[in-house]
Amino acid sequence: MEIKKKSTIKDIAIALGLTPSAVSKALSNHPRISDKTKEAVKKMALTLDYQPNTLSSALRKGKSNLVGVIIPRVNSNFFSSVVENMEEVLNAHGYNIVMTQSNELYDKECKSIDSLLGIQVDGIIASMANETTCLDYYNKIKSKGVQLVLFDRGEDELDVDYIGIDDYKSSHLIIDHLHLQNCKKIAHIAGFNHIRIYKDRVQGYRDALEKCGLPIYEEMIIESNLRIEDGRRIMKELLKLPERPDAVYAAGDYAALGALQVLKEENIKVPEEIALIGFSNEPFTSLSSPTITTINQQSAQIGKLAAEAFLERVKNPKGRIHLKKIILEPELIIRESSQKNDL
Secondary structure, eight states, rough: OOOOOOOOOOHHHHHHHHHHHHHHHHHOOOTSSSHHHHHHHHHHHTTTOOOOOOHHHHHTTTTOEEEEESOOTTHHHHHHHHHHHHHHHHHHHTTTEEEEEEEEHHHHHHHHHHHHHHHSSSSEEEEOOTTTTHHHHHHHHTTTTTTEEEEEOOGGGOOEEEEEEOOOHHHHHHHHHHTTTTTOSEEEEEOOOOOOHHHHHHHHHHHHHTTTOOOGGGGGGGOOOOHHHHHHHHHHHHHHHOOOOOOEEEHHHHHHHHHHHHHHTTOOOOTTTSEOOOSSSSGGGGTTTSBBBBBOOHHHHHHHHHHHHHHOOOOOOOOOOOOEEEEEEOOOEOOOOTSSSSS
């Protein structure tokens, strides 16, 4: 099949006997071009199926109307919901998004940043990869004068707008609930401690256990990438301990699902023998058997607020706007996997 060559302004000019400059002005409704010529140019553009290069035009004006979005994983309902709501707000203000996935890899995240800067996006809204410990590339975004907003995963030292939930409080909600269910040995499948949100969740977990008068078992706090395979591996490790836990708090729903798979394979009753709680409210948590208790991260609100933070920065690029550090309230959604007692 022969690929049809794209029509250009030059093609329209040749067909009408005009200069490319006159055609360009006619397409942009320049006042010095007659209505007759404008009409002829528009008709020829339709005949030749001419598609304007809106990106080139925008870049000539110093604005691309594109916003880069970097997320760790596309297969997460949390991130897809954030992006969906973010895009709705941005589209309404004339912006389109260019989405990339780091797949939790630092190198891929750096390449995404370079690519987005290369197409001269007006801003970047991002959630950091698990592997990211060096912030040089995020500082590079700022040094280019490109607006940067972080959500869910971000670091205070970058000094940019941030939107997320209270991760420390989330752990308190979880431990308080498990304490009410008479759980006394609570394990934690944690994220990597160099990432602030997971560090906050671990600290909340520790402080909540202390508040409830429950022991902290260091061997029951295990860091991971929080994928299904991590949940499976860690759950098997926990079951091999001399004293196994009577509850498991996973800092991600996929890890919780992996843990649940192992518990069912080992014929361990959930929640009667081991209670289980995840984090993020992925759709499968309400469909599994048993259904999984989890934290609602307010994804829709995070997406809208992140987009609004970017728009406010764009409207006042040189103005003094206080940094937005918006911390939303988490919600514990109690389901079968943790409910030992009637509440």
